[in-house]
Amino acid sequence: MLTKSQIDSEKLNPESTFFKKVLAPNQETSNLLFVLDNLGRLPTDFNGEMFTPLLCHPNPKVRLLAVKNIGKLKDEQYLEVLSTFACNESDTHTRRETVSAIGRMRSEKAIQILTEFLKDTDPKVVLQGLRALLYFKGHPQVEEALDTLRQHPNEMIREHFEYEKTKKLKTVAEQCHPTSLDSLKNVLVCADVQDLFPLIPDESVHLTFTSPPYYNARDYTIFQSYNAYLDFLTAVFKETHRITKEGRFFVLNTSPVIVPRISRAHSSKRYAIPYDMHPRLTDMGWEFIDDIVWIKPEYAAKNRNGGFFQHRKPLCYKANSITESVMVYRKKTGKLIDWNLRQYDDETIEKSKVLGEYEKTNAWEINPATDKGHPAVFPIELASRVIQYYSFKGDLVFDPFGGSGTVGRAATEHNRYFFLCEKEHKYVKYVKKAWDESPLYTSEFNVLSLTDLKKNFLHPHYI
Numbered sequence: 001m002l003t004k005s006q007i008d009s010e011k012l013n014p015e016s017t018f019f020k021k022v023l024a025p026n027q028e029t030s031n032l033l034f035v036l037d038n039l040g041r042l043p044t045d046f047n048g049e050m051f052t053p054l055l056c057h058p059n060p061k062v063r064l065l066a067v068k069n070i071g072k073l074k075d076e077q078y079l080e081v082l083s084t085f086a087c088n089e090s091d092t093h094t095r096r097e098t099v100s101a102i103g104r105m106r107s108e109k110a111i112q113i114l115t116e117f118l119k120d121t122d123p124k125v126v127l128q129g130l131r132a133l134l135y136f137k138g139h140p141q142v143e144e145a146l147d148t149l150r151q152h153p154n155e156m157i158r159e160h161f162e163y164e165k166t167k168k169l170k171t172v173a174e175q176c177h178p179t180s181l182d183s184l185k186n187v188l189v190c191a192d193v194q195d196l197f198p199l200i201p202d203e204s205v206h207l208t209f210t211s212p213p214y215y216n217a218r219d220y221t222i223f224q225s226y227n228a229y230l231d232f233l234t235a236v237f238k239e240t241h242r243i244t245k246e247g248r249f250f251v252l253n254t255s256p257v258i259v260p261r262i263s264r265a266h267s268s269k270r271y272a273i274p275y276d277m278h279p280r281l282t283d284m285g286w287e288f289i290d291d292i293v294w295i296k297p298e299y300a301a302k303n304r305n306g307g308f309f310q311h312r313k314p315l316c317y318k319a320n321s322i323t324e325s326v327m328v329y330r331k332k333t334g335k336l337i338d339w340n341l342r343q344y345d346d347e348t349i350e351k352s353k354v355l356g357e358y359e360k361t362n363a364w365e366i367n368p369a370t371d372k373g374h375p376a377v378f379p380i381e382l383a384s385r386v387i388q389y390y391s392f393k394g395d396l397v398f399d400p401f402g403g404s405g406t407v408g409r410a411a412t413e414h415n416r417y418f419f420l421c422e423k424e425h426k427y428v429k430y431v432k433k434a435w436d437e438s439p440l441y442t443s444e445f446n447v448l449s450l451t452d453l454k455k456n457f458l459h460p461h462y463i
């Protein structure tokens, strides 16, 4: 019976004939798998020749583990045997491992072979080849080969390629990831948000939570057409993407709306805003993370099924809508969330932890809110959850459609800064008054015009 400790001690004895026996291709497959899987780190003088006959083994797992072990040796003498093997191997997992093993050799002799793998049919093999070739960045043959990936049909490969290309440019942004500009902290700008954006530098905000105008369902905004409305939101969220820090979140609250019928001869029209916006958002570089559903109590819904209730005729059914979408996106990056976490010190992470009860599913039951000063507010509970789950203490939270300032209040309650924009003077005045009169909000609150902001804000565009 083979044991792990036996393997460990035999490994360290260069004279041992043990592995010749236990790695012979005619050994029981289960024994072979056990040894190959338990070899761990190999001494540099380990005889890798023992693995090569196993590359012809009928069991794909044996072949895979043989390749893995050859890879550990990082020795270019196996380059030829591995490249021949990879060309004939049908299992894509094993092919990928072979490319990785060749990459680990860090040998210029492997460049040609790795370049061939960029034509593989499995995108993961191509990605492995790309990673291996990046070690030789700047080498003319490698640059030429990598250029062929610019138009690759697979999105992950194109993204990886773009990310690697722009990696160096990010270092400045990385340095100031947890910080934000003082001139944007606790500020409400009274302006059309499209005029505000040109003043704001790239990567300024940590989180955006917003609820845009609901097409022409309310009278505070009127668009000429639904397409014009979608184009407007697209332009706003593209700029939001630009001013968002790397890998940070954008949370969008919308719902399908009904534009009432103009007469009994017409029907009302329903517009599926979240669904129509989604492809536009992912196209502009927001990565889809979650679809949270905000569920309101039944009494909060406008009754649409009175007719059906009476007649029960098929096709006339209309559901009362008690939900809204809270779609969560992340600014697309090659970096993992762990990278974002590493930008903060331990104390901030500790203080920002969401302790106690928290929402475990994507169905959030929250009562709607009403506000005497604004016709379409979202509840502070909704903003509080989003802010706690998707930002750290001290972060800057942005709302391009500030309304009654709910995001500002929730951000303050959770020790974040806010940066809001609202185009209607009446709402801005209302927010400021409510803030000044509330004993809850003691931190400063600056209402600025675009001109004030330009003066305060020495952005290179304006120097």
Ligand SMILES: C[S@@+](CC[C@H](N)C(=O)[O-])C[C@H]1O[C@@H](n2cnc3c(N)ncnc32)[C@H](O)[C@@H]1O
Pocket (backbone or CB within 6 Å): 191, 192, 193, 194, 210, 211, 212, 213, 214, 220, 221, 374, 376, 377, 378, 379, 400, 401, 402, 403, 404, 405, 406, 407, 421, 422, 423, 424, 427
């Ligand atoms: C759905 S409401 C947001 C309500 C907010 N979430 C709250 O809880 O109070 C949308 C707001 O966007 C504002 N708005 C519409 N178009 C705008 C624009 N181009 N720039 C800035 N604000 C705009 C409207 O005046 C309205 O107050």
